[in-house]
Amino acid sequence: MSDTETRRAYDEPPYTPPGRREPTGWVGMVVFAGVMLLMLGSFQAIEGLVALFRDDFYVTTNNGLVIPMDFSSWGWTHLIIGVITALAGFGVLAGQMWARVVGIVIAVISALANLAFLPAYPIWSTIVIAIDVLVIYALTAHGREVRY
Numbered sequence: 001m002s003d004t005e006t007r008r009a010y011d012e013p014p015y016t017p018p019g020r021r022e023p024t025g026w027v028g029m030v031v032f033a034g035v036m037l038l039m040l041g042s043f044q045a046i047e048g049l050v051a052l053f054r055d056d057f058y059v060t061t062n063n064g065l066v067i068p069m070d071f072s073s074w075g076w077t078h079l080i081i082g083v084i085t086a087l088a089g090f091g092v093l094a095g096q097m098w099a100r101v102v103g104i105v106i107a108v109i110s111a112l113a114n115l116a117f118l119p120a121y122p123i124w125s126t127i128v129i130a131i132d133v134l135v136i137y138a139l140t141a142h143g144r145e146v147r148y
Contacts, residue, residue: 033134044082049075
């Protein structure tokens with residue numbers, strides 16, 4: 001083998017199967033979305049547990065909420081959203097398609113629930129809504145990157 005042939009063999013990139021693309025730098029955004037879903041699920045669950053066990057913690061009465069419900073109902077709503085969100089976060093980190101879909105749907109539901117809960121806890125609800133928007137963006141724009 002000549003020197004030129006040897007150089008060409010080492011300069012070629014390694015073989016990759018035709019149907020598989022290499023992940024891009026956006027994988028970090030999807031991992032970020034998965035971690036945010038885990039964190040968001042924890043926040044929602046804590047918010048729900050506080051509403052269940054300490055009704056007097058929130059600033060407004062249940063009549064001051066956008067949807068007048070007692071805080072026990074809000075607590076169960078936030079707790080259920082939190083558990084589903086955390087499960088979706090684990091699924092996104094594992095690269096599951098169902099988790100991306102559930103993550104997007106649950107982030108929309110979470111944003112709407114926190115919009116309705118805004119009078120009771122305005123700063124916290126605003127932070128959760130902002131995290132929901134970031135998760136929706138990451139999962140819709142770059143969600144398939146983690147499958148590799």
